[in-house]
Amino acid sequence: MSKESAGENGSEIDALQHLEATGSKRDVLEALSLMIERAQLGVGDRLPPEVEIAKKLNVGRSKVREALVAWQNMGIVTRNKKAGTRLAAEVFSQTIHLPLTVKIEAESLLRTLAVRRPIEIEAVKIATQNVSEQQGKIILARAAELMAIYEAGEDWRAADARFHAAIHDASGNPLFHQFSHLIQESFHTIYDAPFGQVHLGHETIPLHPNLAKAVVSGDVETATKIMGQIMDMVEAEVRRVMEGRDV
Template identity: 75%
Template sequence: MSELTRKKTTLDSAATNALVHLESSDKNRDVLEALSRMIERAELGIGDRLPPEVDIAKKLNVGRSKVREALIAWQNMGIVTRNKKAGTRLAAEVSSKDIHLPVTLKLEAESLLRTHAVRRPLEIEAVRVAARNVTTQQSRVILARVAELMAAYEAGEDWRAADHRFHRAIHEASGNPLFEQLIRQIQEGFNAIYETPFGQPHLGLETIPLHPDLARAITERDGESAAEIMTKIMDMVEDDVREIMEGQNV
């Protein structure tokens, strides 16, 4: 056995032995939390291979399909790469060192920042294009959606669904269906695991009062003002995530 092969075998064995049996779970998030702890305990780094899906499933006491779904979600967030020949390998660091935050929360924050970085330019350009292309009927819909959003916000209710409908109306007003498709795909990659980031379903709450100004800028066809407001909204969400990563707002 070559030295390289021996090293790979040792890493695979260490990683598999670091997995902890899950008593009962049907959630992708539970599988990924177990994998996060495994990676840290086995000291796996970028480029190292994770154990085969069948070994992970057996050790965790979950179905292989559940392991596959969880790893695909990680692939969508840039945490691992998957290849039939090379297996599943780490593409991002999974470690809690140098930060006062559990590894699972750190990984969640980093994943959200990665998706946010890709979504940011799309959202900013979408509002700029929407302001240029919005029709009278679409303006009415946008204003109705923001009124619905503010009503939920001011009543202290769950405003997330109304927020999604508001932004979807903006994407539709852009006249380019790719905005909605790409942004939805980016968000779904994250939400497949983290439906409520950090256990805080209202992450970004402080941005909601800016939404009426955004709606007004778009319906008044002021693309630059709309882009500035959207930039501020995205900045505020990113700041919230970074505060959580620094352990100030968990």
């Protein structure tokens, strides 16, 4: 039997009919990940219909739909009324040391970072070229706020978002903030904290004051270089998780 037909009639998935998800999108997707792996579905293969998945997982169809839409936003599946839901990314575990759900999460985050990188670097470049005196004061204030929260050992994520939003505002193009927000939301609708680590990217925070200073002083080369370093450091941290070193 081909993987395509296996995905359509769900014969291999029957063995997983006792799996249950507790209700959240993440729970549904963790159970669905196991179903996909055991059914040996690969890129291009079709998943069973939503109603069948819901029955096997013992959850409502609406929860399955929400979870699959989240995966669609993250580039893991494609959805089409005629073609159904098909895998667009591999969902097999490549190492016995890394849980399948962590692998999927890491790969999804890497795709998110790959799209964010050019957006954030370009936003920094344009902001550095166009920043006004008032916008510069706001950026420096946001950097100071971020560092104060960071040094106090508190959750700095909201302050970090405000800092980058200030840079987006200084660019004069609201689409930078909109696109960056949408890209991050596609990931965070499932994963509130990547790998359960609320401070993923913790090591990059000390770079932010220098980024702020470079933007405000009009130093495009330094500002874009630092932004690139920040993205590199976050990506390296995600890859360490994928290698099983930080799980």
